[in-house]
Amino acid sequence: MQLTGAEIIVECLKEQGVDTVFGYPGGAILNVYDALYEYRDEITHVLTSHEQGASHAADGYARATGKVGVCLATSGPGATNLVTGIATAYMDSVPMVAITANVGRPLLGRDSFQEVDIAGIVMPVTKYSFIVKNIEDLADTLRRAFYIAKSGRPGPVLVDVPKDITGMKYEYEPCHPATVNREIKSIRKEDTDQALDMIREAEKPFIFVGGGCVISGADQEVRELARRIQAPVCDTLMGKGTFPGEDPLYTGMVGMHGTKASDLGVTECDLLIVLGARFSDRVTGNTKTFAHNAKILQIDVDAAEINKNIKVDASVIGDVKEVLKRLLEEIPKKEHPEWIAHIQELKSKYPLNYDHTQLTGPYIIEKLYELTNGDAIISTDVGQHQMWAAQYYKYKEPRTLLTSGGLGTMGYGLGAAIGAKMGRPEKTVVNIAGDGCFRMNMNELATAARCGRQLIQIVMNNHVLGMVRQWQTLFYGKRYSSTVLDDAVDFVKLSEALGAKAIRVTKMEDVEPALKLALAAEGPVVLDCWIDQDLSVFPMVPAGANLDDVFDEEDMKKHE
Template identity: 60%
Template sequence: MKLTGAQIVIECLKEQSVDTVFGYPGGAVLNIYDEIYKNMDSIKHILTSHEQGASHAADGYARSTGKVGVVIATSGPGATNLVTGIATAYMDSVPMVAITGNVPVSLLGRDSFQEVDITGVTMPITKHNYIVKDVNDLADIIREAFYTAKEGRPGPVLIDIPKDVTANQAEYEPVVPKKVSRCSKNITTESIEEAIELIKNSKKPYIYAGGGVIISEAAKELKDFAEKVQAPVTCSLMGIGGFPTNDDLYTGMIGMHGSKASNLGVTACDLLIVVGARFSDRVIGKPDKFANKARVLQIDVDPAEVNKNILTYHSVIGDIKKVLQQLNDRLEEQNHTEWLSEIKYLKEKYPLKYPTDCVSAQYAIEKLDEITEGEAIITTEVGQHQMWAGQYYKFKEPRKFLTSGGLGTMGYGFGACLGAKVGNPDKIVVNIAGDGSFRMNFNELLTAVRHNIKIIVLVINNGVLGMVRQWQTLFYDERYSFTTLNQDLDYVKLAESMGAVGFNITSKDQVEDVFKKAIEETKPVIINCVIDKDDKVFPMVAPGKPIEDVIVE
């Protein structure tokens, strides 16, 4: 049957079982939006306040559900407003399809009104991108884009569609989507056997887990593996939730703001088993001192990550779930009682701690964990509050902690919170923000109110750009260059002016009551939690220092 390009877009989204898209209309995508209007019974559209918010919402939807997030924007500035969100998804391996409009094919390359070469702009931050100049190619490109976004190491894909292509007609026949299979072609018997020998010969094994565990749905396999190896487990920021943070084997985050027990343990281990992690500079500190007593066994789906930042002794390339299943099937249970006792001692000697004589972010987050029983989905912006969330909320399952790890995008959390709540309507979803990040995206509160998306935003308000100020205090002789906000903002009135509900927290005895009221509310909620401007995130490793050189206060 003959359909217009715009109709083909919608039919292909239905083929891929897309139930929600996030976006913002404009001239170049009017034909697509006209078809969205006609198909509102099968595809929900969430109109955000800004295209960047839409891209982060698609990202949060994808991370929290495991599905592909979809975002639509018009040409020119609409498309370029997606760039930060696409880059965020790319750095954290999030499956997303971004659909942008463009000027008609005949006007491409002529500096036409609202024309941007968005495929050129996004080439470094997408797995692949396309510009569709012939409507006859449109359906196959959309199908290929969804497959590419999901297969192997996931990531964002962009499809740029000139306006006349959405108006032209082509033959369309429905196609069952190609199934994405787990990457296993590089998993050899030899590589598995060598990994097992390394584990058997180790007396002090340590597991360092990253976001790949969550992406490959391998949380159960990782837990079984850790118990079989009898090894302690540390996670990168992106790996949080891939292993239960309330488990006895878990030692906390690793790296710049990792626990002292994790950093000292990894430094002392003789085998570091790296599962779905990429050795970020924020994890390894001084590279030649990182785990320098250990052989490194790396398990990853992406061969490009092996020997990129840290040289490995052995690697197994393939889907994390598949690799761990094979290891678990063949590996005998190990006994490392003495090593685990040593790590337990470090955990007891160097616990996380914070001042208890006043309201603090750490206390608020611990109380939020207690009240929600660790079952909420937590999104964050970027800064001190992000680290405190990773340290003090107890994530027992994957896809509950959504944060911008690779790009470090201030402004990510509010959009991600919206997307996560849309994808998980029965879950409590909380965005933990700093007051600096809140300034970047609070326009999306209008989106939450417009669509009645019942989220909670906990603003950790210290009146400064907290993490940058912390660095200025420690490394720049307290020269606070443009990090003091001093904004006289009434968060309660701001929330109410937009149709939401606001609360203030200025003392510890208010925390529990406010959280309970916020959870019971039927409208979006903003909580302004006031803390001291000089509260700091500890532990901390100074940049360029070995990770065992931990500042604890």
């Protein structure tokens, strides 16, 4: 059948099972929006307040559902406003397809109004970027984009379509989406045999879980492995929920703001089993001394990650879930009572701790965990509140913490929360932000209000850029250069003006009733929580230091 390019785009979205897209219209993409109007009963379009909000919403939708997120933008500034969200998705391996419309082909390369080479701009932060120059290539290019986005190590793909192509007609033939198979061809028996030998020989094994376990859906296999070989488990920010936060074998996050039990355990173990993690500098600290007492076994779908940041003793390349399935067929049950007892001693000796005499971020998050029974989807922005959310909310299952781990994008969380709520409307969704982050994309509150779905926005309002100030306190002689937000912004009034309910929380006894009200509400509710500007995140490993240099407030007092 003959369809316009715009109609072909929407039909291809339907082919791929897309039910929700996020975007913002403009002149170059008007044909696509006109087609979306005709398909409005089949595909929900969420009009965000800013294109960056659309990219973060598509990202949050993808992380929460496991499906490909889709965002749309017009040419020029509309397209460039997507770049931060695309880069965020790229760093965290999130499947996303961004569709932009450019000026017509006769106007390309002429510095035309709102013309920009978006395919070139995003090349370093996408798995692939296309510009469609012929309408006969349009459908297959979109199909290929979805396949690339979700195959192997997932990531974002951009498809740029000139306006004249969206308006011309061409024959469209429906096609079933290509099957995306798990990466198993690269799994070699000699590698799995070596891995098995290392696991059998280890007396002090430690399992280190990254975001690849979430992506591959390997949570059950990871849990079985830990119990089979009686190994403690730590995770990265991206690996949260793979292993239950309340399990006795769980030691907490590892790295710069990891628990002492995790940082010391990784340092002391004799085998570190690394599952779907890329050895970020925020995790490893000093790479020369990272896990220096251990042999390191790395399992990852991406061969480029092997020996990139940390030299390992052995590796298996392939989908983590599939590799673990094969290993579990041959791994015997093994107990390490002395090692487990030592780890439990570390957990008892060095628990997470905070000031219980005043309103703090950890108190708010612990109360949120209690009232939601750990069943909410939590999104965050970046900073102290992000670390507190990682430390004090106990994640039961994967895809329940949505956060910018690699790029560290301030302003990410609210858009991601909207995407998550659209993808999983049955779940309670809470975005946790600092006041500095909230300012960056708080206009998306209007989007949340228009969607009319329950969504809770917690603002940890300390009137400073908290994490940067913490570094200034510890390493810059308390010279607070440009980190004090001493203005008259009122988040309660602002939130109400954007269509949300809002509550100011200034005391510990305010927290529970405010959260209960928010959990019972039908639309978005903002909790403006005023906390002290000098609260810090502990434990902490200074950048580039050894993991066993981890310190907390008690250590600082002793040192002083």
